[in-house]
Amino acid sequence: MASIELQAIGKVFPGSGAAAIRDVSLTIANGERLVLVGPSGSGKSTLLRIIAGLEMPSAGRVLIGGSDVTDVPPEQRDLAMVFQSYALYPHKTVRGNLAFGLRMRRVAAPEIERRVRQAAAALGLEPLLDRMPSQLSGGQRQRVAVGRALVRDPQAFLFDEPLSNLDPQLRGETRAELIDLHSRLRATMVYVTHDQEEAMTLGQRIAILNDGRIEQVGPPQALYERPASLFVARFLGTPPMNVVDAASFPALARGLPQHAASIGFRPHEVRLTSVAERHEVTGTIELVEPLGHAQIVHVRVDPSTRVVVVAAAEARPQPGAAVGLSIPADRRHVFDSHGKTLATEEH
């Protein structure tokens, strides 16, 4: 196992003017489980392929276990990768797929057999060893893809959206298994996803990418509570954070610095009040979505702004009713006109 260090990585694909990765520096500690997350086109998969050696960076250096591997081809980096498409060898049996990496590394045949059996046992693949990939279900294929990475005991594991082709229930189970697997192996893992929920549950630390840059890195809870930018604030959490114009809501903006441009607050930190109670914003209920354990209430607060509130299941909000919104001062996030978070006294 080894640490991975990215130093000022840049990537421009030939023929495309725009940079896919801009000046990304990131250190992934030995044994850490780090998630790269961002919308599509943010460069997260490209960054993972640069770590893997499948893409060459246009600038910067990649270090694995402290040694510079920027010019080392993928087959000599000793990393294992699980692909979104699984990329199982269609002409080889499950056994052949699992054994391939060991065979390429000239492991002796009895040792290959032992390690294939071990990995198959760990993933419940034993009855499938002689099947072809085309005879497997999606979930089984995914397991074989993980198994192929597992048999090798590599320096680090790379995952490129490995769960996105599974149905939601299986996805949840596999997520838990991956965490379990990580705590048993104590392996370095870099995991790419576009799903913020998956990122929150899987990452010991999360690096949020936007337009080829890292917006913020840190433990999931810290990013959720103290987003460094409007982008991070809106990316993490469902439903996403409400953001309103500071100039249009003076009651919320009171006491904030002059250059505060927008104010954000999470849907479940807003309290619905009657118009008579103390509140900062008034509005009209437009839509109520019951979820069972709670309900999502859409409140029109201004002709161009709608605020989403998560209300308790017992509340009986009626569409068309006038309501007050109360947002505790220490739960407000304040951003300047560039989307940077401004420090307020509460923080």
Next chain:
Amino acid sequence: MTRAAPRIGIFLLIAIWALPLLWMLIASVTPESRLFGGAPAMPGAFVLDHYRALFAERAFWRPVRNSLIVAATTTVFAVAIGVWAAYALARLRFRGRAVTLSAVLAVSTFPQISIVSPLYLLLRRAGLIDTYPGLVLPYLTFALPLAVWLLTGFFRQLPGELEDAARMDGASRLRAAVEVTLPLAAPAIATTAILTFLYAWNEFLFALSFTLGPERQTVPVAIALFRGQYQVPWGQILAAAVVASLPVAIIVLAFQRRIVKGLTAGAVKG
């Protein structure tokens, strides 16, 4: 519209295509004396005279042997070289890739007649006139572009992630190509080999121009030269035509699906 109309159309088309073939088959077993009397394409007496004459008097096994050697050798070289050229064109990023591919296509569209003279001069200088290499090398001028073009299309259809996976598993680029890409391309390689063989087997102009006598003549040339000064031995010509069509017919019937796939490869995605 009824369903009968298109069917009648199809039968008519098949009849138009098949009639000459049927005629050829029947005439090749009809005695010479009866070839020009009576209704055409009606089976009369059944004799194997023409075939006997073909192999005994004319030593027709010689052009058959020559054709087999030349077509097979051309196929082996075209596929062996074409696989790697196509792999590079489909998979590697290098300057001039698109230009190379269009050049390959351009070469294959040259009219053969336009390169016969220069090729003749080259082969004469090299002392290759009336030799097997003297046919295989010119054949590669059309067989290689054909193989490269077909195989490039096939390689492009294979997902690149499979090779990425092999490289992460520790295989070098070459090893990944040999272990993963080539086995998956096996059906495509077989199709390319079949098509190349058929083109080489049917080739006429080069074979006529670059051979001097029966020792190296191929089947199409030999048949064309049956015609004597005073008579045309139609029976034997048609028997020879049957022999020449046999490998083609067998290959096409055996590999029908693959050939169609090969001819339309890259035409649609999926």
